[in-house]
Each structure stands twice: as structure tokens, then as C-alpha cells.
Amino acid sequence: MKILLVDDEEDIRKIGRLSLEAVGKFQAVVASGGAEALQMAWDERPDLILMDVMMPEMDGPTAVVKLRLIPELQAIPIVFMTARVQRAEIDHYLALGAIGVIPKPFDPMALPDQIRKIMASRGG
Amino acid sequence: MKKPDTPADELQRLDKLRQYQILDTAPESAFDDLTKLAAYVAGVPIALVSLIDADRQWFKSRYGLEVPETPRDVSFCGHVVGSGAALTVPDALADPRFADNPLVTGAPEIRFYAGTPLVTPDGFTLGTLCTIDVRARQLSPEQDALLKVLARQVVDQLERRRQTRVLQAQQAQLARNMQQTSDAVSLLRGILKNANVSVIETTPSGTIRVFNAAAERMLGYSAEELVGQASPAILHDPAEVAARAIELSTELGVPVEPGFDAFVAKARRGTADEGEWTYIRKDGSRFPVLLSVTARRGARGEIVGYLGIASDISERKRVERLQSEFVSTVSHELRTPLTAIRGALGLLAAGVTGALPVQAKEYVDIAVSNSDRLVRLINDILDIDKIRSDDVTFKFMTIPVGNAVKHAIAANAAFAAQYAVRLELVGDPAAGDVRADPDRLAQVLTNLISNAAKFSPTDASVELAVTRRDGRIRVTVRDHGPGIPDAFRGRIFQRFAQADTSNTRQRGGTGLGLSISKAIIEKMDGLIGFEPAPGGGTEFYFELPCLPAVGTTAPAAAGAFRILVCEDDPDLAGALERLLNRHGFSVDLSPTIERARQLLASEHYDAMTLDLMLADGHAGALVRELRASEATRQLPIIVVSCVDAPAGSVASLVNDIIPEPLDESRLVAAINKATAVSGSRPGPAG
Numbered sequence: 135m136k137i138l139l140v141d142d143e144e145d146i147r148k149i150g151r152l153s154l155e156a157v158g159k160f161q162a163v164v165a166s167g168g169a170e171a172l173q174m175a176w177d178e179r180p181d182l183i184l185m186d187v188m189m190p191e192m193d194g195p196t197a198v199v200k201l202r203l204i205p206e207l208q209a210i211p212i213v214f215m216t217a218r219v220q221r222a223e224i225d226h227y228l229a230l231g232a233i234g235v236i237p238k239p240f241d242p243m244a245l246p247d248q249i250r251k252i253m254a255s256r257g258g
Numbered sequence: 259m260k261k262p263d264t265p266a267d268e269l270q271r272l273d274k275l276r277q278y279q280i281l282d283t284a285p286e287s288a289f290d291d292l293t294k295l296a297a298y299v300a301g302v303p304i305a306l307v308s309l310i311d312a313d314r315q316w317f318k319s320r321y322g323l324e325v326p327e328t329p330r331d332v333s334f335c336g337h338v339v340g341s342g343a344a345l346t347v348p349d350a351l352a353d354p355r356f357a358d359n360p361l362v363t364g365a366p367e368i369r370f371y372a373g374t375p376l377v378t379p380d381g382f383t384l385g386t387l388c389t390i391d392v393r394a395r396q397l398s399p400e401q402d403a404l405l406k407v408l409a410r411q412v413v414d415q416l417e418r419r420r421q422t423r424v425l426q427a428q429q430a431q432l433a434r435n436m437q438q439t440s441d442a443v444s445l446l447r448g449i450l451k452n453a454n455v456s457v458i459e460t461t462p463s464g465t466i467r468v469f470n471a472a473a474e475r476m477l478g479y480s481a482e483e484l485v486g487q488a489s490p491a492i493l494h495d496p497a498e499v500a501a502r503a504i505e506l507s508t509e510l511g512v513p514v515e516p517g518f519d520a521f522v523a524k525a526r527r528g529t530a531d532e533g534e535w536t537y538i539r540k541d542g543s544r545f546p547v548l549l550s551v552t553a554r555r556g557a558r559g560e561i562v563g564y565l566g567i568a569s570d571i572s573e574r575k576r577v578e579r580l581q582s583e584f585v586s587t588v589s590h591e592l593r594t595p596l597t598a599i600r601g602a603l604g605l606l607a608a609g610v611t612g613a614l615p616v617q618a619k620e621y622v623d624i625a626v627s628n629s630d631r632l633v634r635l636i637n638d639i640l641d642i643d644k645i646r647s648d649d650v651t652f653k654f655m656t657i658p659v660g661n662a663v664k665h666a667i668a669a670n671a672a673f674a675a676q677y678a679v680r681l682e683l684v685g686d687p688a689a690g691d692v693r694a695d696p697d698r699l700a701q702v703l704t705n706l707i708s709n710a711a712k713f714s715p716t717d718a719s720v721e722l723a724v725t726r727r728d729g730r731i732r733v734t735v736r737d738h739g740p741g742i743p744d745a746f747r748g749r750i751f752q753r754f755a756q757a758d759t760s761n762t763r764q765r766g767g768t769g770l771g772l773s774i775s776k777a778i779i780e781k782m783d784g785l786i787g788f789e790p791a792p793g794g795g796t797e798f799y800f801e802l803p804c805l806p807a808v809g810t811t812a813p814a815a816a817g818a819f820r821i822l823v824c825e826d827d828p829d830l831a832g833a834l835e836r837l838l839n840r841h842g843f844s845v846d847l848s849p850t851i852e853r854a855r856q857l858l859a860s861e862h863y864d865a866m867t868l869d870l871m872l873a874d875g876h877a878g879a880l881v882r883e884l885r886a887s888e889a890t891r892q893l894p895i896i897v898v899s900c901v902d903a904p905a906g907s908v909a910s911l912v913n914d915i916i917p918e919p920l921d922e923s924r925l926v927a928a929i930n931k932a933t934a935v936s937g938s939r940p941g942p943a944g
Contacts, residue, residue, distance in 0.1 A: 143594060143597075143598065145598035145601075145602070146594075146597055146598055146601070149597075149598060149601035149602055149605065150601070152605055152610060152611075153601070153605065153610075156605075156610045157605075157608070157610060188590055217589050217590045217593035217594070217597075238593050238594070238597045239593055239596045239597035239599075239600045239601065239629075239633060240597065240600075240601065241600065241601075241604050242601045242604045242605050242608075242610075243604050243605075243608050243610075
């Protein structure tokens with residue numbers, strides 16, 4: 135399974151990539167912001183996008199809205215990653231069409247399992 | 259000599275005499291003129307206005323006599339007062355009553371006496387107008403008649419004096435009252451003028467009557483522009499008012515008009531109404547206010563006006579916004595590097611980047627557990643800030659405390675086992691429900707249990723108990739540890755207070771648990787504290803107000819009708835229960851809409867009484883639900899003890915409405931009528 139990880143922090147991208155590839159055995163590609171995410175999504179056609187929420191220039195939710203406007207990319211499931219996990223905010227992300235939310239800081243050993251659980255609860 | 263008799267009404271007579279305040283006053287020309295006239299009419303040298311006191315006769319006016327008074331016993335006038343009738347003594351020496359009277363045998367050597375009683379309008383004889391001569395004689399009938407006329411004049415004078423005095427006293431009182439009123443008005447004016455809050459008062463229909471100086475400053479209107487001419491609605495945003503009207507309609511169960519009605523709907527019902535609104539100045543600029551609206555009522559309880567007091571909360575809102583932005587920013591800024599640290603360490607520790615030398619692994623593990631600790635700390639700080647600043651919504655529900663404690667014991671058993679500590683529930687938990695957020699309540703119990711476990715010696719037990727005291731439920735968590743050091747007692751609920759810094763790492767914890775627990779319990783209207791436990795250790799406790807009991811009470815007589823009484827005031831609930839039991843009904847009680855729903859779903863009732871305002875809100879929606887459901891469409895519903903008669907749809911859905919104060923016989927009659935109609939008794943839980 136190919137996962138696109140979008141985060142503006144280089145260290146998080148490195149850690150996240152290692153977690154997805156070495157621990158989760160996924161294929162991982164990364165983007166450093168909302169604009170690059172759109173480009174990478176088009177080029178790579180991932181099976182899942184792990185999207186950070188707070189990014190400068192174009193934030194996660196805005197990028198998601200734009201993604202949904204592109205017919206070929208509409209169906210890609212999105213999981214948000216964020217430090218803000220109040221109930222109201224989670225509801226907001228789900229309303230945008232995300233299939234799940236993973237809180238930060240995340241445990242790189244647990245991240246792949248969390249992703250698998252979210253995919254499974256979707257009903258595959 | 260015969261002494262004068264004392265009349266039967268002597269005490270009242272003396273009292274009456276005092277009221278004239280005439281005794282021992284200086285001579286006055288009005289009276290002296292009359293005695294002179296009397297002497298001339300009778301052709302005698304002496305004429306007196308004599309007033310009979312307890313033991314003396316005292317002369318207000320004495321024509322031809324120097325002496326101001328004599329003892330009553332020897333007075334001739336005393337006899338007039340004693341008998342109430344006029345007295346004529348033509349020759350005192352020939353009269354056995356007076357022949358040896360000192361005033362006859364000695365000065366002034368009275369021989370002739372004629373005295374007419376001075377009688378007050380209400381019939382008391384105060385004294386006489388008398389004429390005296392040193393020679394024996396008689397008066398003609400005309401002279402007698404004239405003396406009676408003069409006596410009436412004397413009484414007139416006495417009356418006039420008395421009335422003047424009364425009037426003067428009244429005037430003095432009026433002047434004092436006016437001064438008081440004037441002082442009160444000054445004071446109130448001063449308060450209105452100098453108060454730092456906007457005070458706006460309106461007529462019942464919404465026209466502004468008072469617009470104080472602070473309101474003028476805050477809003478940019480002058481009082482003259484608005485008083486008598488405008489409604490406070492012009493100070494508000496119509497969209498905001500309309501939205502609030504809709505909210506209120508739902509909350510109160512009655513339609514609320516957008517407009518002045520929205521401001522006063524709650525105040526009209528006697529409910530406290532304080533909320534945040536936007537005020538719009540004359541120049542169109544806006545600012546947030548905290549507005550409190552109350553209704554003013556007259557002697558008969560009718561509304562005579564509305565009072566709106568508003569304070570500018572711009573500053574407070576600015577600070578709130580900064581705070582919540584700060585919390586969000588800090589949250590993100592702290593968590594971002596932590597994510598990287600924790601992430602990198604996690605990968606290292608798990609050997610994903612390759613096997614680590616043993617010692618390296620040991621230190622990496624230290625780094626991992628500390629960054630976990632940092633994450634918990636940040637979470638706790640943000641948690642307590644959220645609870646304090648009201649950002650966290652508590653989801654209140656009715657919770658049986660005994661169950662919550664049992665759950666907490668089960669959930670924390672494994673944790674306690676790590677310290678070789680047993681958790682025990684001592685005694686039967688007292689029955690009782692509280693209104694609380696279940697997750698937060700669990701959080702408090704976990705906090706207290708984990709503290710107790712951490713500070714217990716190995717193999718000890720931590721005992722929990724649930725008791726009930728005066729309408730409050732008390733949960734205690736007792737450990738057999740070393741106890742709280744004296745120096746620490748005052749600070750224990752403060753943030754980051756940890757007694758034993760040397761051991762903190764071993765104990766874990768962030769030092770925030772108790773202050774979070776305190777914030778949670780206080781938010782639920784309870785209190786939290788601790789006491790040294792007898793025999794060593796500490797007993798932590800928290801208390802929460804208890805809801806009135808729900809459920810069946812006295813055993814139902816077979817075939818008795820079952821009534822569900824929905825009432826959250828414990829005294830009234832008890833009274834209704836006893837009343838209905840006395841009349842042969844079996845009663846279940848519910849203080850909340852939520853419980854009522856549960857009971858109605860699982861039990862059969864022949865009728866229900868309903869207080870529209872229950873512990874968890876307005877029951878209008880419940881009534882509509884019941885009527886919409888087949889099972890309860892016909893259930894007789896009697897609304898009891900409402901402050902304001904429900905208008906509109908709710909009123910038409912219920913069978914009867916019994917207002918405050920409760921007429922017991924009317925309630926019983928209504929229930930009898932309802933249960934007669936509901937007919938035969940079907941089986942349980944339909």
C-alpha cells in the first residue's frame with residue numbers, strides 16, 4: 135500500500151517515513167506542504183494520504199478541499215494528523231471527509247497499526 | 259364634710275385629661291376672658307376654670323382668686339366630676355356636705371358655689387367652670403343657662419389647643435418623611451449616576467424610562483434622546499436577537515418573539531437571566547456586554563417594569579481570546595518538537611535503525627519515558643486550563659454514584675496491583691444519584707485511587723466508601739500510607755505540588771492531578787478535601803449534591819393506581835408522594851426528564867404529575883414526545899407547581915394545570931378523575 139505523508143516539518147517526515155516503511159512495510163512518499171501534496175497526489179496516486187493539519191501557506195483542511203475538487207483524486211482516503219484533538223475539532227475534520235484522526239505526538243511503532251485499524255473500520 | 263366621689267371612668271378620664279396637655283400651663287387670655295365673663299354673668303367675685311387631676315384641682319384660669327390649686331378632697335368641683343352633673347350650693351354653711359369644709363370655714367370662705375361640668379366631645383368630665391361668692395345666693399335660670407354656654411366655650415378652647423398640637427406633630431412627621439424620601443432619592447440618583455455599569459429601565463411594554471450616565475457614555479446616546487421614546491431593541495443586533503429568540507423558544511417551551519420579548523422572556527418567568535449580548539453604539543460601533551435582566555414587581559406581584567444592567571466585557575473577551583489562542587498555540591508549538599523527539603527515540607529504542615548497544619538502549623529508554631512524561635504534563639496543563647476557562651463542555655447526566663465507584667475500582671485494579679495494593683469497597687454504597695459528567699467523575703476517582711495506591715505500603719489495601727449525608731453523597735478513598743506532611747497540607751490542591759520531590763520520578767505523576775480533580779468537582783457544584791484517617795494514612799473525600807431519589811416507594815397496594823411524580827424539589831416531591839400515598843396511590847418519583855423517560859419506557863403508569871422545570875431542563879419536549887407515542891398518547895398528564903402557566907401547545911397537550919400554591923384537594927380530584935377515565939389496569943411494562 136502506498137501512503138503519501140504530508141507535513142511541513144522535515145524531522146516529522148523523516149520519522150514518519152521510517153515508521154511507515156521499516157515498521158509498517160508500506161511504500162511511503164512525502165510532501166512538505168499543501169501545494170506539493172496536490173502535485174504528489176496527482177503524480178503518485180497513493181492509497182492513503184496522511185495529512186498534517188497546521189501548515190503554513192496552505193493548511194491540511196484547505197488542501198483536502200482542493201483535492202476533493204479533482205475527480206481522479208476524490209476517492210483517496212485522508213487521515214489527519216494533529217496536536218488539536220478536542221471533540222469539536224475532530225468532528226470538524228470528519229465533516230471535511232477525513233476517515234480518521236491521529237493525534238500528535240504519535241508513536242512511530244504504533245502508527246502503522248493505527249492506520250490499519252482506521253482503514254479496517256471503514257469497511258475496506 | 260363629704261369627700262367627692264371618684265367616677266367609674268376615672269382612669270380613662272385622667273388619661274383623657276393628659277391628652278389635652280393643659281395641666282400646669284401658663285394662664286391664657288382666652289380662658290381668662292371666659293372666667294371674667296362668667297363672674298360678670300353670675301355677679302360674683304370669683305370664677306374659675308378648674309381641672310380635676312388625680313389628687314388635686316388645678317385652675318387654668320382664676321378670676322378673683324390667688325391660689326393656683328387645692329387638694330381634690332376638699333374641692334367642690336370634685337363633686338361635679340364625681341357625679342358628672344352640675345352642682346349648685348346656695349349656702350355652704352347650711353349644707354352638711356360642705357359646712358365644715360376648710361375652704362368654707364377658712365380662706366376663701368366660700369358660701370355660694372355653682373359649677374358646670376366641662377365635658378369633652380367623647381363624654382369625659384375634665385373639671386368645671388364654676389362661680390363662687392362669699393355670700394349665700396341663688397342664680398336665675400338665665401344665668402345658669404349662660405354659664406352653660408360659657409362652659410361649652412371653655413371646652414372648645416381646650417379642644418382647639420389639642421387639635422393644633424396634633425396637627426403640629428403631624429407636620430413635623432411629614433417634614434421628616436419628606437427629608438428621608440429626599441435623602442433616599444439623592445442616594446439612588448447618586449448611585450445611578452456614578453455606577454460604572456449601564457442601567458436601563460423600561461416600562462412593561464418596553465419603552466425606556468431610565469438611561470443612566472454610564473449607559474450614555476457607553477452607547478453614545480443621551481438619555482433625552484431615548485427616554486420615553488425608544489425600546490432597548492435599538493441597541494441590539496436584530497440577527498442576534500432573532501437567534502436568541504429561537505433558542506429561548508426551545509428552552510422555555512413557549513414561542514418567544516424576536517424583539518423586546520427576547521430580552522424579558524426569562525425575567526418574566528422569574529428566572530435569572532444573564533447573558534452575553536452585543537450592544538451597538540449610536541455611531542454603529544459594537545462591543546460585547548454581559549447583560550442581566552430582571553423584572554420589577556408591584557405590591558400585587560404584577561410586573562411594573564424591567565431592569566437591564568450591562569457591563570462592558572470587551573476587555574474580558576479580549577483576554578479570553580488571547581488565552582485560548584495561547585493555549586492552542588502552546589499546544590501546537592510544544593507538541594511539534596515532542597513529536598519529533600518521541601518519534602525518533604521510539605524508532606531507536608525499537609531497534610528499527612539497527613540494534614543498540616545495551617548501555618545506549620538504557621539511556622534511550624530513559625529519554626523515551628521522559629518524553630512520554632512531558633506529553634502527559636502538557637496534556638494535563640491544557641486540560642486544567644480548559645476546565646477552568648470553561649472551554650470543556652461537561653456532559654451532565656444522572657449517575658448512580660455507587661456504580662461509578664464500582665467501575666472505577668474495576669478499571670484501576672490492575673494499576674493498583676502494580677504497587678501490590680488491593681482496592682476495596684467498604685460497606686454497601688449509599689443509594690443516590692448525582693448530576694455529573696461520567697468521564698470526568700471517573701477521572702477524579704482514578705486520580706484519587708492512583709494517588710492512594712502510589713503512597714500505600716506494599717500489601718496494603720485502599721478502601722473506598724460511599725455514604726449519604728444531608729442530601730449530599732460523599733465518596734471517600736482511604737489509604738494506609740504515611741499521611742500528608744503538615745507543611746504540605748495547605749498546598750496539596752495547588753498545581754505542581756508534590757510533597758516528596760526526591761521520589762517524584764518513581765511515583766510518576768505530573769503534580770497536577772489533584773488540582774484538576776478539584777476543578778472538576780467544583781464545576782459539578784461539589785467539594786473535595788482530605789482528613790487524616792484514624793489509625794494512620796489519609797482519607798480523601800469529595801461530596802456532590804444528591805438528586806432526590808428515583809423509583810418506587812411504599813409498597814403498592816394490590817390494584818392501586820401507579821402515578822409517576824416528576825419533581826426536582828426534594829421537599830415538594832416528598833410532600834406529593836405522601837399526599838398521593840394517603841389517597842391510596844402508589845408513587846414513583848423522578849427528579850429529571852431523563853429518568854422520567856427511562857421509567858415511562860419500562861413501567862406502566864396510570865397518570866403522571868409533572869413540574870415543567872426539572873433538574874435537567876424544561877419538560878415541554880417530553881410532553882410532546884409522550885403525546886406523539888402510541889403507548890403514552892392517552893397517559894393523563896397533570897402539570898403541577900408551575901410558576902408561569904404554560905401557554906400555547908404544551909397547555910393543550912396536558913390534562914390539567916394546577917398552579918402554585920398547590921391546592922391539594924384539587925390535585926387529588928384531578929388524579930382521581932384521570933385514573934377513573936384510564937380504566938382497567940393492564941399488565942406491567944407494555
